[in-house]
Amino acid sequence: MSDYTLYSYYRSSCSARLRIALNLKGIDYELVPVNLLKDEQLSESHRALNPSATVPLLVVRSGDDKTGFKIGQSVAALEYIDEVAHQEGASSLLPPARDARGRAIVRTLAQIISADTQPVTNLRIMRRVRALGGSAEDWNKELMTEGLRAYEAVAQDHAGRYSFGDSLTIADACLMPAVWNAERFGVDVKGLFPTIAKVAAVLEEHPAVKKAHYFRQPDTPDNLRID
């Protein structure tokens, strides 16, 4: 048995990916809030744990290992959670190894969000856009629209109940919080992206996703909290 600690911020899309996966696998975890608006991710103590100065950070402790094994990249952590749980008999968040094409499609979808969309709309980038005199809100709305347009184009040929067929995958764990962010910045997800909207509607009803929602976290401010 391992102990899991998740360093997380309630409104961090990358943290939400891991909350969704941990909830899906029924893995209990201790949540350590890191307040991005107070720059806690930039502190020496956090950088010592995650040199990327970001959340999420997943720390896994087992047996006598008190320091823990640290994973500071959300997609690596998603796959780790999936692989460990799969070894213990849970269903996988990736198509089976014999379906190499399916796995490539799921990873393509996950990377449209995790490699092409989130990094350019991150808090540190928004701050730089503002420092250069631009509108970070317009910047994010445009880039999130472009990212979701690419996702829609790939997913429309493969989606069932979820982004790839009828099983929830790492692509969905990346998509759901990306949709929450896009809606926050005024992207008309339902109007522009019918496949994503259909999948998101199913995801939003999933108990693991509900529990991972931005507004149901221990560090969610009281004025945003929902039941």
Ligand SMILES: N[C@@H](CCC(=O)N[C@@H](CS)C(=O)NCC(=O)O)C(=O)O
């Ligand atoms: N590639 C990293 C990105 C992590 C990341 O950028 N996290 C955001 C929150 S979603 C963050 O910590 N931002 C802090 C900042 O921009 O200073 C991952 O997938 O874990």
